[in-house]
Amino acid sequence: MSLPESNVQQPPYEPKIIGFLCNWCSYAGADLAGTSRLSYPPNIRIVRVQCSGRVSPELVLKAFHEGADGVIVLGCHIGDCHYIDGNHRTSKRIPMLRQLLAYAGIEPDRLRLEWVSAAEGERFATIVKEFTETVRALGPIKQVMVTG
Amino acid sequence: MTPTHESEKPRIGVFVCYCGSNIAATVDVEKVAEYAATLPNVVFTQTNKYTCSDPGQEEIRKAIIEHKLNRVVIAACSPRMHEVTWRRLLQGTGLNPYLLQVANIREHVSWVHQDRGEATQKAKELVAAAVERVPLHEPLEPRQVKIAPSTLIVGGGIAGIQAALDIANAGYHVYLVEKQPSIGGNMAKLDKTFPTLDCAMCILAPKMVDAGRHENITLFSYSEVESVEGHVGQFRVRIKRKPRYVKEDVCTGCGLCTQACVLKDRILSEFEMGMGKRGAAYIPFPQAVPLKAVIDPEHCLLLTRGKCSMKCIKACGPGAIDFKQQEEFIEIEVGTIILATGFELYDMSALPQYGYGRYDNVVDGLQFERLCNASGPTEGRIVTKDGRVPEAIAFLHCIGSRDENTNPYCSQLCCMHTLKLAHLAREKTPARIYEFYIDLRAGGKGYEEFYKRVQHEGIHFIRGKGSEVVQDGDKLIVRAEDTLLGKVVEVPVDMVVLALGMVPPKDIENIARIFNINRSRDGFFMEAHPKLRPAETNVEGVFLAGACQGPKDIPATVAHASAAAAQALSLMSRGQATIEPIIAEVIAEKCSACGECIVACPFKAIRMDEEARHAYVVSAMCKGCGTCAAACPSKAIKMAHFTDQQLIAEIEGILGRMSEYELA
Amino acid sequence: MNPLRYAYYPGCSLTTSAKEYDRSVRAVFDALGVELLEIEGWNCCGATPASQNELLMYALSGRNLAWAEARGLDVVAPCSECFKNLNKTAQAVRADPAVRAEVNAVLGDVSLTGKVRVKHPLEVLVRDVGLEEIRRRVTRPLAGLKIAPYYGCLITRPRNEFDSPENPTAMDDLMAALGAEVVDYFPYKTRCCGGALLLSNKRIALGMTRDLVIKAHQRGANSMALACPMCDMMLDPYQGPALRAGEKPLPTFYFTQLIGLALGIDPDQLGFADRVVSPREVLAALS
């Protein structure tokens, strides 16, 4: 299995970010950012889920455990959810997980929850830019967690 | 020739698309394909200029058969764009359509990242994620659902009427729900239409009558949709019929009660846009359908204060008035839904500098229409509030539109509408007519010719947005810059007409929530795709017709309404709809019957099997959001196509490759 | 509620040409139990000329804001020109980290965050103290006064949440609360008085002032309430030169002078004597 060649010697620290995006709103917002040719840092890798309500705290912890330096969950605004109120559960699970991370001594800012509608391409790009810089400042997850 | 049995060792084919230069411009497609070839279970890779084109799809079909592929990864545009195309392609080769994973390397990579190295690296990782995930995909059979041969249409304007007639004439039943006492919507308020100067009511009334009488159309006027449940093919709709306090089957529409009403001509008429008055018992306009009286509960003395001489009852021959009428709720089941809730005008009083709502003779486009209309408050005579024939009238374009402080979008048709009003004013009064415009947008069929005609009729066009209107004595001074002369002008006129800036109706947020539709930035309903699917929404079986999707003139509205009707008809004529088999399933032996999933399910689609002591999912009701799977502490619920294993595989695909990247 | 305390930024005009504005603001705020702490060693905000260099305006205003921010006090600036410069500076520093960094670099030993809020006395009186509170304390209602409330162009512009930029009503309500009759002075209430061009384009400036007076008369006013020393310069000392022969002058007052009067404060303390256009006839009408 060949390793992807990287044309740079030891690359500067680029955070690895996993984004859980809901198919109906935030994923469509990310698509809109694409069709509008906005630009944002490439660190985020997007995993599509049907609803932000699908993202369990265990899944977020697993992403960190696999080596993600930052995890961002994007869902529909309250009231816009394609599944009526799937996002109501997200609005409790993710903030409570942030609290737990903070109490456990892990920087809570590595995890973020935002609402992005299908029409908010710019907002998506801005949030990704901000979050990438926040995580870059926090450094690799290896400092706080055993990964892999 | 059926390919190998799916459960055998995965044989993955990876197809990477150039998308012309859309992807290839920043992603090294060949390198991505080369890299994919090195990934586990990948037995075939190929790049393609346009994977979605026929030749592109043909390549994939050939590859699946030749190389006995049982899993397919396509790295191209967003799955929301062509996943349906690729699934149909797999179906064609006999391969289950869900043994496919799409990597979005266009909208999420090539279009948003400029650095070729970074973009290619990211594309590789998304392909690696898909290759890690797709072996875990299991074949899923889409569910077929019977489509009830009937349509709910919300909104009885020209859009709703057109769609209703198209569907009813095709032999399917329509339930048309209209909030106002009569159908007709905003078009019924118009005098003439552009560019043909047809009388609006003359071309609309026949359609209204047809809709009112059509045996395939049940009209619920003065009613609103309370709630909607279920999914495409089986929408259970609950309609609230507001009490008219008039028995519809008895009332002949003679109007005697409206003449007898104690409050006759004392209440501002909504239909007359506040320019005319009506009584508490009233018929909105002479050509109303249904032609029935209605009693306004907010003003009728009996209904508000409980005491009135009730002259209306005495005046009504057949005794149709019934103050004991209550709200009624009706449940219906329909296969498809069309929203045609139209538009409202921007409330210009939010811009005090134009004096709307402060100076008597500053009116908006629809109010001026009522002045021009023969059945309007002034029988078609254009006169100021105090009855004078105006010596000069100014029409101001773009008030409330194309403005970052109010509505940034252009309402598309107010230039043409204002041109028509100017023509009517020129025709009916000796007044000097001015039009203050920025760009005169006359792009439709016959529109530019109409513009030239109106210029020819001696209307003064001043290229400069009206900046303010100030009352000075009995004149209104319109101040603007004639930008072509570079001079500031102050034009005294007797009447100012503000072009109609179109905005969504006030209750659009509530309607959007009932039908689970989201809205675009300008507040109108959001279509499935602005270019390719303007009449569809993200909710299958729910379509959009007319200005509720965005400002439209009448020809565009009618075309859009017929498009929505056609798409509803295509669903209903097929009789069946495929429901994505992405539903949840309880693994009985793992379930400890705690019921957390039952509480978590937004659609109440999970029940408890009391004897067997485990929960189970009613698949027909499950919409596949996965909230239950995330809520279950022991992960005893399997969310088809989005299982924990599949999502974790995708994460490992990404992060596994990333750590390698770091080692390199 | 705990007593209101603000940092007070009088501005250059209030020490000279608008001294009665300063005295009436202090008297009224004192009567209403609102404490004003004058900013020590405040400097000129640069007025209109400072608009030629944004950094200069932010730095000059920033120096004053820093004093207030250090003490956790909001700033009250009666002169609309100073109010605009200070408010624009606070908003820019709060919104843009780049501006914040540059201003703090220029100011040197200070770290301004822009947390400080800048308020015109009109906002303090109407929003923070509240009309009810003022109405309760009126002892001499201004019956007989028909006031044209004149906001000038800067109190609610370019952007100030406390009232509408096109049709503000705070002063209308305040004057009504004092028992005076308030004429409908829209849209002239926010029209520009021409003050900035007094020297460089006297003819145009005086024309704008004259227009305001004529329209106030047309609307039936017998007096005008002002809220800015520059408007006052035009509508009091320069009202004479602005009007043509035979045109009736219109007595003008700072709105805080009128509040003081209604609260029963001794007129001598409110600087009525300092008015150039004599107010005697109108004050006599006050029964």
Next chain:
Amino acid sequence: MDEEHMLEAVRQKILEIMPQVDGVIALRRVGKGTAPHLFLPGDDLSELALFPQFPLPTPVRIIQAKYPDKRFAVVVRGCDERQLVEMAKRQQIFLDKLTMIGVACTKEQAEYCRCEMPFPKQVDVGETVEGIPQTFLDEFLAKPREERLAFWKHAFAKCIKCYGCRNICPECFCKECVLEDNLWVTSGTVPPPFPMFHLIRAMHTVGKCVACGECERTCPADIPLTILYKLLKRDVETVFNYYAGANPEEPPLMDSTIFLADMDMLHPPRR
């Protein structure tokens, strides 16, 4: 009221209730410790015991599952009562077939458990005492982030994955537990990799934990688990105004449609 008097009072209560039920679940003296016991009508009550404490909800669940149509009484402290309510919300026990005999904990017991509410809603025996202020939580929070991280890494490093904390917790009734699933917690390594095992279990206590403290007491490695669980419990109470086990009608918090409108209401300590 000292222990002997309380025991006597409880015996009276049991004798009173015994005719209406098929049995009473309570603690029995076993050597120096105690063990849950189903006292049947006519049994000798002399060996009844109150301390040291043992969580009775799990035995209630098992016994009710075995005899679904029988009616039982149970001697409960505050945490038992609240835990039974939460478990009722998850159909694990059935309150309509259960009569509770509420015992208020003594001062020492409350201090021993560092309990915030050492008494049930329905107190039949003993006087209620003041809850113990949770000062140790704030002391812990005063530590900077790095110190908290080191604290937990050190604590969790001692974990021998005996699942004791899970087994004793009445809320952990899952047939198959994710902590034993390699997909979530890498199997075959002790201690389990930080932090998956412990943070997953912590998230499972949100909106359920009544802070009975048994997990911490049972842990052979003395890992101070209640610090994490009680901090989360406090957040749930302050932000969602949800008190675990307080109201049987309220749906389970994390699954209900209640949503957090303003995410800034939860501000995690960043320092």
Next chain:
Amino acid sequence: MNHIQGFSPAAASALEKIAEEVSVCMQCGTCAGSCPTAPAMDYTPRALMRLLQAGLFDEALHSRTIWMCTTCYSCTVRCPRDIHVTDILGKLRGIAIAEGYAETAGMTFNKAFLGIVRRYGRMFEPELLIRYHLRQEPLGIVGAAPIGLALLQKGKISPLPERLPAEGLAQIRRIFEAVEARRKAAPARPHPMHEVSR
């Protein structure tokens, strides 16, 4: 390669930043229609924006328009493209002074005003009047005499300037010097959009 890099890299000059902001102007004329002194201007505010869009900066800086603005912000409040017209005119005044364009009455006023603020830290109106009239219309001082007298009688003119304490004055001087240091780099001129017949 996406060539839209956005107009202004961080180091853009004032004029380049103005050109970027004005690029969205649709020439609708609302600013001119709202401006109290537009009729007396050689270029209406809208026409001035057009000059800036076309890159004709010299003509814009020569115009009388920028010195006719009373900063009443009506244009900024009503601009449908949310362009801060008033601030742009202000910046142009600064550049016109910095680049030594022909002295106008407004320029004299601004220079005199800021000179006094720099010297005393606060305004001293009599000196402002004298400095302005000496340079612009010496006889004007006579015209202003009656008003001066009235103000003197009312005690509204202070005979002596109010000087800030030394430490405050030093801060004020440092502010002016720091601002001038930043002004040193002459603003790079974006190239005109197209050749315009003279």
